[in-house]
Amino acid sequence: MNKTQKSDIQLFYAKVIDRAAKLGFLLLLLTFSVYISGILTPYVPLEHLSQYWGVSAAKYLEATQIQPDWGWVAKLHHGDMLNFFPITILAGVAIFGYLCLVYKFFRNREIILGMIVIFQIMVLILAASGVLKIGGH
């Protein structure tokens, strides 16, 4: 690989994560405004939140009957659940960026770094899949 190619990969990755992060942030501002304005009825009313924020995540889920993992997808018509969409984008920016890197590294015949990126994607997808979760204490 020559010097320019290396620089190009860095710049390409910078561009990808920059745009994706800004998109996620703007959407988060939008959906949070929808949530607190009450345009869409929240699944858990804002006034009730103070009852839950002092308890563990496991007890919160139990009390509110919220399904963890990807359960929010089926409840996007609720103002609070809508916010999980941009949060997912923000938490997925790195995965998207690395997917783009795989192509770049293999095209430049950098097999070892390409394999590291693939392993990294597998780790991130494992985390994002919801297979690994914990019920809390």
Add this chain to the structure above:
Amino acid sequence: MAERIKNLGEGAKGQWSLPLRKTPPSPLPQSLMGFNSAGEVRAKGPDFTSTISGLGGGCGGRAGTPYKKGPWPSPHIILALMVVWWFWGGVGVAWGATGPQAAAGVTPWWVWALILLGFSFLVGIVSLLGGMGGGTLFVSIIGGFLPFHLDFVRCASLLVALCGALSAGPGLLRYGMGDLRLSLPAALMTSSGAIFGALVGLKLSAQTVQTALGLTILGIVFIIVRAKKLEYPEVPTADPLSILLRIGGVYLDRATKEEVPWQVHRTPVSLLLFLLIGIMAGVFGIGAGWANVTVLNLIMGAPIKVAVGTSKLIICLTNTSAAWIYLHSGAVLLVILVPSIIGMMLGSWAGVYVLVRIAPIRLRYIVIALLLFAGIRSLLKGLGIWN
């Protein structure tokens, strides 16, 4: 074999290093925050190496450099007043005379949201100036002083630090301060460790995490006080693994306008340390940028600015994997999370303004004081002495 490695090393220097820039990179758009703009500031003003280097006072900072003065009061006074306001005007009022748990039930949600917004704003400023991800400050202070359960605080902290790193990352890459190749193996280790750490952390009781967090933060304070970061560590020979991965290159130091070649060593042992850092990050819900910088700079021998920049890239991956575990475990409360993210991003922008007006050495004292206070609070809260 040794001869072959030597040849490879020479090959790495000759073929794979970054191009030597004859002109400084073009200015970044204002919309990019944090280190991007900070890079421009550094080019014009004093060298903030010691400021952004995890607060080590051993290099770079020019104590005698005059700082830019504006029509505003001293930034130290502004920052101190904001901290005081936040504690006594915000948290104090919200607590009333009853303490955080009792106040949680009577204080409206939006008051807490505003407190979080204000605090995250401060964390955004301080973490930018301090070269930290902000997660450590966030978890220790929010977890210690506000009524929220640590599960929610840790999840918010991970996403807050992630957003900060995502904002700073592109600019760092463009300036060559963050090195993608150096970050790849390190991030693989930290993100793997972070998954395990998050699973363990969610299983531990809040008291156990508070106690361990308090001890860890006091350890961080010790490292910050004692460790002397090296601006350009001496690396006589790159190790075989780093040669194989083609880690190394040249970056343009905008403070000195010099092109600095660099390479790393002790890669295998450093990767093991990154695994441990990832576990710690997952357990406590922090980015552990201070630990990344220490390993990259003091053990691997990366120049301090490359270490700081690369640390941000590593945090992106560490926090992504840990955050997913927390998200899937239901540790999300939007009134905690969203104001914190907004505050952090606004604080990062404001941090650039403060950066040109504050002396690194004084900032170091502010961060040490905050961490010391938060660490003692976490420890005492975990032990049930100060609830």
